[in-house]
Amino acid sequence: MDDMQNPFERLYNLLDIARGLPAHHTALDVWASAFKISPSDLPGLISSLQSLIDDVSHCRTVVEKFVPGDKTRFFVPLDRVDALLTNQNLLGLWSAYKSYLDEATMLGLGFGIYAMSQFHPASSSSSSPQIIEFIKKLDELLEECLVSEIAPELKKLFIKHLEAIRAALLGFLVDGGEALEAAVDNAIGSILRHGESIKAESGSGKEFVKGFFDVLGKVNDLVSGYQTTAQIASSTAVTLLLPLIS
Structure with a gap:
């Protein structure tokens, strides 16, 4: 820090x-x-x-x-x-x-x-660069989502979670992990509920979903590192999403 x-x-x-x-x-x-x-x-x-x-x-x-x-x-x-x-x-x-x-x-x-x-959540010297990189990637994913062939209802869903995770990351170093935990947890739960629709995606839609899951997993690792006693969105939860892009 x-x-x-x-x-x-x-x-x-x-x-x-x-x-x-x-x-x-x-x-x-x-x-x-x-x-x-x-x-x-x-x-x-x-x-x-x-x-x-x-x-x-x-x-x-x-x-x-x-x-x-x-x-x-x-x-x-x-x-x-x-x-x-x-x-x-x-x-x-x-x-x-x-x-x-x-x-x-x-x-x-x-x-x-x-x-x-x-x-403090900013204790790791790598936290700030990590978060800057995550935000950059989320911005790229938002652009990809907007031009992808993904179904409109899923596009709306992913945009909502991209924006929520981005906002929570911006506040992470100051406010701690509570909002980021909630954003990641909500994204995982929402994606699992829409699993069949997501699995049916192909082409640019499927590539976007892969990129989203990759960033979600890495952000989850950040949350898990901050949570020393309880991990709301554990790595296991992210692993459950992998069959949706296989």
Whole structure:
């Protein structure tokens, strides 16, 4: 999970810079240095501080959503950062606020980085490229479907599922796998219900169906990798579709 997708890592990296700056500087100068902007750039400072506040809030959200078990250890350092941001005078000396970023707080944020790498759906470095490739293939399949000889009622069915899976993939890294699970599960169930009609397809229609099943299987693998305890749309379910194109 890279730092652009990991709010804990963004937070840690910025605060680590801030805590290393001289205690005799004003808080204003410290934040300006950490954000790499001029102390006189008021709009930039306000925007940057708001982004920092948003990252703290986002950290809480992803912990609640993705981290199992006791979440207290992840909230304690976030509480400290919140206290820092709500109890400072920007014209006051950094020495009055630097203690909020003690070793325990930074260690707690470090635990957050690790937790995201284990439980967040974007933890795999290959997830983003995979999803980009899947979306590209789904766009190609949509074009193929529109010009194929597949029966109109099946064409409508496949277009619905292509669009649903595409939308769920776009939200996967941010929202997790719930919508993607549902999209894959719905597609498998719908295809099984229309099995006889699909099996009767020939020519360009059959080639399109093969391509759709290939992508569906790969997207299902992505879902299954995210689901560590329960796999709604298992590989076995996708295998059941293979006789429809044999």
